[in-house]
Amino acid sequence: SSSNPCSETYRGTSPFSESETQAVKNFVEQRDFKIAMNYHSYSNLLIYPFGYSYENNMDQDDLNTFIEYAQDMTQYNNYVWGTGPDILYPVNGEACDWMYGEHGIFAYTPEVGNSSDGFWPPTNRIVPLAEENLYPNIRTALYAGALxxxxxxxxxxxxxxxxxxxxxxxxxxxxxxxxxxxxxxxxxxxxxxxxxxxxxxxxxxxxxxxxxxxxxxxxxxxxxxxxxxxxxxxxxxxxxxxxxxxxxxxxxVGVPEPVIVYDFENNQDLSEWNLSGNSDWYTTSDISNSGSSSFRSGAIGDNQESTASLTLLATTLSTLEFSYRVSSEYSPSGSNFYDGLTFSINGEQIGQYQPDANGQSPWINYSTSLDPGEYTLTWTYSKDGGGGSTDCSNTNCDDAAFIDSFILYSYVESEPILSGDLNFDANVDVLDIVLLVNFVLESTNPSDLEFQAGDINSDGILNILDIVQVVNIILS
Missing domain, CATH: 2.60.40.10 (Immunoglobulins)
Structure with a gap:
């Protein structure tokens, strides 16, 4: 604000001396506001107190709340948030400072619109500017209550x-x-x-x-x-x-079991694997993650590749695990991919792997969940044009990729226990009635599973009502 009576931002002779500011003061003090949005234009900003000093002496918990809300409210419109001195300049006579400083209101000043919108945006910008501030307004209403x-x-x-x-x-x-x-x-x-x-x-x-x-x-x-x-x-x-x-x-429910395992040991049958490219993958005993062997990419030259793929069926929710190692040319900055291993699932690239340094990576374990369905897994070791300072000709790396310890874990579906099948032979018949009668007469005591199978009406008691229901199951 300005002390100059001729200025557009003249603040008056004393605090709230002007009818406009007095009206706002009375409006606020007659209500119990928790949070407020004082809309301005322009600059795509969300400003909170205090605006009069570069040093913010606000209570830390309150400052954390201001920041938390600001981060949330600007996540879609990407307005820059902060105090006035942080993102613009110090000001005096600021409404949010008074609302928070005097009344504890969490008050914000959205500066709506960009520089081309200016103080008076064209009519075709009204709806877009309103839309980008819809989410902050909804969140403001929610924050005022219990959220x-x-x-x-x-x-x-x-x-x-x-x-x-x-x-x-x-x-x-x-x-x-x-x-x-x-x-x-x-x-x-x-x-x-x-x-x-x-x-x-x-x-x-x-x-x-x-x-x-x-x-x-x-x-x-x-x-x-x-x-x-x-x-x-x-x-x-x-x-x-x-x-x-x-x-x-x-x-x-259940314990996942290994249903497909490739450890690449003892000349394991790899006929399900599809090998392609300029040179085939093969089993090697030169290096391994577990056991004595692993699966190694074929020997290739510059601008060539060696690919191994496996198509499998996950019949239930499954977990895929394998380990990999890469010994190749590498990018010292990590920003480029020269030679290395690319892994894909159903044609979608999951990752590209190369060493961080020295041309050698350790064995790295990979794991991911698979929904039921058919999957084609593809590993490709590829080389670029060569000649870099970290090329294998300079680092004595193996110029290859390796995979090992391949396991697909699945939840093997079991047959459910039939209600009334007390002897668990997958049938409900007169033998189950005999068992249930003995349990009711307390001639023998049921196991937990027998009790569950016999308590047909789930009332926690084995009695004549359960016997009648087992008979009905048999007759039906």
């Missing part, structure tokens, strides 16, 4: 049937208001998963607070869930105002 997010984690697997696992939850209220009441947590899941407590209430969550609820719940996987089943656990969080949000995690 609660949740993260769900479960105990590490593998996950097996007839076992229980703990659930951890983290809740964060990044808003400027408390929840003003309890938070309801409802746990939902794929059939076959049961919870120790399907509904839990959490007390009022303060503004700008975070809590960890480790071990807040447990889930149990039924013995009837077959290995290889993909299950989901969903947390539905309901705030006192009725707003809801969900968090979902997935898990696979």
């Amino acid at each position: 609660v997010s949740s993260i769900v984690n479960v105990e590490a697997g593998p996950y097996t049937s007839d076992d229980s696992y703990s659930i951890d939850i983290s809740l964060a209220n990044t808003g400027l208001s408390s929840t003003n009441g309890n938070i309801n947590l409802e746990f939902l899941a794929t059939p076959g998963i049961d919870f120790l407590d399907p509904n839990i209430e959490i007390s009022d969550l303060d503004p700008r607070s975070f809590i960890n609820l480790d071990g807040i719940n447990e889930f149990y996987i039924s013995p009837f869930v077959p290995s290889g089943s993909e299950m989901e656990i969903t947390l539905v969080m309901t705030l006192p105002d009725g707003s809801q949000s969900t968090s979902t995690i997935s898990l696979i």
Whole structure:
């Protein structure tokens, strides 16, 4: 602002001496604002307090909040954020300084539009400028209240049937208001998963607070869930105002087993591999990651390549693992790819690998998840025109790539236990009725799996009602 009465930015004879600033003052002080956006033009900026000094003496927690919100609100419009002195110049009489300094309001000044828009953008720029500020306005409204997010984690697997696992939850209220009441947590899941407590209430969550609820719940996987089943656990969080949000995690029941293994030992059959290029890959005992052998690219010259590919079928969710090593010319800066190994899945390049220094890389382990489906995996060792200072002629490198320890792990699907099949012979018949009658009469005690198979109505008791239902299963 200016002290010159003739200036367009004249501030008046004293604080709030002018009717316009007095109106804003009264408007603010008659309300309990948590956050504010004071729109200006132009420069594509988002400015927060303080603007009067290069040295910001703001409370550190509040400064962190200003920065957190600014980073969020500018993630799509890419406005530059910071204090006035940081990104422009010091100012006085700034509205956001007064709003925050006197009333604790988290106030921002968006400077909307670029230099070509200027102070009065053309009409065809109105909608684009409004659109790029829609997200910041929505977030401003949300931050004024309780803005609660949740993260769900479960105990590490593998996950097996007839076992229980703990659930951890983290809740964060990044808003400027408390929840003003309890938070309801409802746990939902794929059939076959049961919870120790399907509904839990959490007390009022303060503004700008975070809590960890480790071990807040447990889930149990039924013995009837077959290995290889993909299950989901969903947390539905309901705030006192009725707003809801969900968090979902997935898990696979069972222990993954190696279904395809290539260790390249003892003249292993490699007939499933397709070899192409200027020279074929081959098994070598010169170097290995495990055992005594590995798979090596063929000897090639400049501007040539040696390729090995393998097509496989992942019948369930799977994990691919292998190790690789490259001994070749390399780029000292790491910014170029001269000679080296390229790995692709279904024609899509996953990575290019070359040594960092000395022409030799260590053995490096690679791992990735594969959804069910057919995949063609391709490894290509290639060379450029040659002649560089790090060429193998100068470093005595092997001029080759190596792979070893190839394993595809899959969840082998098992047959589910039939309800009523107490002897687990894959049939429900009179033999199962005899077993169930003995359990009901307490002539013998059932195992956990026998109890689960016999408790047809899932009431936690083996009785005549279960016998009747087994009979109905047989008759149907």
